[in-house]
Amino acid sequence: MDLKEIQNLIKFVANSGVAEVKLEMDDVKITIRTTLEGSVTETTYVQQLPSQNALPQAAAPQQIAPVAAAPEAPVVENAHYVTIKSPIIGTFYRKPAPDKPMFVEVGKSIAKGDVLCVIEAMKLFNEIESEISGKIVKILVDDMSPVEFDQPLFLVDPS
Structure with missing residues (x-):
């Protein structure tokens, strides 16, 4: 399969509305994934930051999902430690x-x-x-x- 055939296959899959196509021929395996119009794939990565003060106010996201922080020792019990x-x-x-x-x-x-x-x-x-x-x-x-x-x-x- 040459480059021109692969490009035509990609255009065909994109116009057909199919989300994924897998093609296997002899020693060639091709997988084409597309995003359908109207559907949005969203991946969210949550990263624990060392300090909240380091984030500028303008760059803060509109809504932040709660992140479970590491449990801290009770202040009253461990005050002298x-x-x-x-x-x-x-x-x-x-x-x-x-x-x-x-x-x-x-x-x-x-x-x-x-x-x-x-x-x-x-x-x-x-x-x-x-x-x-x-x-x-x-x-x-x-x-x-x-x-x-x-x-x-x-x-x-x-x-």
Whole structure:
């Protein structure tokens, strides 16, 4: 099948009102998809943004579908805990290698400078170190999960 025949087939399918045509001949497979007039195919992608303040007012969409945010710890119960947040976007790992032990566990005491986890970003493994001393109260992210910038990772009791 030459290029001219393929172009004629495309024009024929577009004018016929058919949504999709599949044609298989010897070593050639052709699929032609068209959009019918009056029907609109719409795909919506929802992306969690790190901050709502970063959106300019003029660029904000007219209607925003509610997006389920990551559950945050209750303020009253965890008021004296310090939250350690992700400094970068990437994949969160609780251990340095699959066959190695976890960096930290709930209840473990940590010191300033201790490695808490690793976040992989663009094939680079970044060690996330503690900026405070204390005890790990809660780990807020599952191992091998994607994390966003400024996303809470750990709750630490500094006392």
